[in-house]
Amino acid sequence: MGASDFGTNAYSYAEVPNDYAMEHFSIKREEKSVIPYIKLAQKYNPNLKLFASPWSPPGWMKYSGLMDQGKENAAENKLKDDPEIYKAYASYFSKYVSAYKKEGIDVHKILIQNETDISTKYPSCVMHPEQMYKFVASYLRPEFDDKNIKTEIWAGTFRTYGALDALEFANKDAYLNAVDGIGIQYTNTKFISDMNLLVNNKPTMHTEGVCYNGKNTVEQAFKRLGEVASYINYGISNYCYWNMILNETGESGWKWKQNSLINIDREKQEVTYNPDYAVMALLSKYMQPGAKRIASFSKGTIISLKKDNTVFLFVQNKTDVAKNYQCVEKGETVAIATIPANSVAVISYVSKKV
The missing domain is CATH 2.60.40 (Immunoglobulin-like)
Structure with a gap:
């Protein structure tokens, strides 16, 4: 939702400061590439289910006033604890789902905040479990109910990098009852096991794979297999790869590189299928809906x-x-x-x- 860490720059759908009524809400920027891209994917897979998550609320909703530059403003890189802000942000979510529906795109799940525990130079926002619960239970869920929006509301996406937010969230019945599921990424297997013991059969999902450094090596692809296995074997029923297609630089608007399935050289008009593409193609061929993980033993x-x-x-x-x-x-x-x-x-x- 809005700019991710691989946007060309920071943007949201509510760029006008203090627009609490969301009168200037617009997804127009995404009509050029994002929406046609999704529609083309739907053409090849009509059963495609989409989930969406913001890397940051609109800047004016945060103490810092900025979507990005959180690394320099870590103490203020948070959503304002203000009822009017919460109401406006809930409206922001519902308008996003409704706007996409008008484009013929159903958003199946909303995950409240990407990487809740980190302040970065690219868009980010720290959101602790108690604030996420407060926002969902008192504002977002009522907003969706009032607008008859059936999109699922999921907690996360949580990581285990300096914090155990997923475990803290899953450890409270009230928090779990407020959401339809929990999304995780960059999570060690022992914490996946711990979380699954707490969630009481609440659905869980993987939301983003390791990004690496844009080198796209065979060695990294081999590690990718182990990463996928770490989630599937410890009770998560999916794996979500991150960058599907990048340009020839493999570089974000914040000047850092990541791996991708495909690189397209815009000047040479050349398409390169990277080693990760082979990994995901192999896994996807057999890891189909309806398949069940079974127990086995072998070093290989x-x-x-x-x-x-x-x-x-x-x-x-x-x-x-x-x-x-x-x-x-x-x-x-x-x-x-x-x-x-x-x-x-x-x-x-x-x-x-x-």
Whole structure:
């Protein structure tokens, strides 16, 4: 919602200061590229579900008065604790969902604040669990109910970088009851396990993968597989890659580089598919809706899935020699495969065990 860390500059949909009634609210800036991009994606996948999250409220809603430059103004990089601001911000969310719906785009989920625990040079906003709960329970939920907006409201997105906001949020029944789910990213597996013990079957989701540094190496792609596995194997049912397409620089408006699935050289009109693209293509081919993670044991197995009666074993061979894999179910060998050196493969077989 508005500028992310990879926008060309900071912007929101309510640029006029003190516009509490949202009279000047507008998504016009996104009509040029963002909305056509989403519509094209919907053309290829009509079942696509979208979630949205702001990196920062409009600057005038914060103590700093700025969407970005939080690194220099960390103490003031927060949403104002003011009823009129809360009301205006709730209206901001509902108008965003409604404006996109008029464009033929349904926003399935709203996550209240991206990376709630950090102040950065790019758009950001620190929002502790107690303020998030207060905003959702007393302002945003009533606003959505009043406007008959069915978009889900999720807490997060939380990280575990110097704070345990996800655990603090999940540890309070009132907080959990106020939201439809919890979004996390950059989270160590032990904290994922801790959170899942607290959420009482409340849905959870992964919201952003590691961004790296724009080098797009094979080594980083191999690490990506382990990252995906860390969420799936510890109870999160999805993985969300971050930058799908960047230009030839791989650089944001704040002069830092990140990895992406694809780079497009605007001058040469050349498209480069990066190593992460191969990883996500492989995972997406088999990690389909309806598949279930199953238990398995092997030093080389990353993720084990089962859909209907077919088992898919994602195997990573990091060695310089080919390795043989023997798949055993309850003492019976059901498949044998040779995995080439320094490669990733999927072993699939029809399970004989129901």
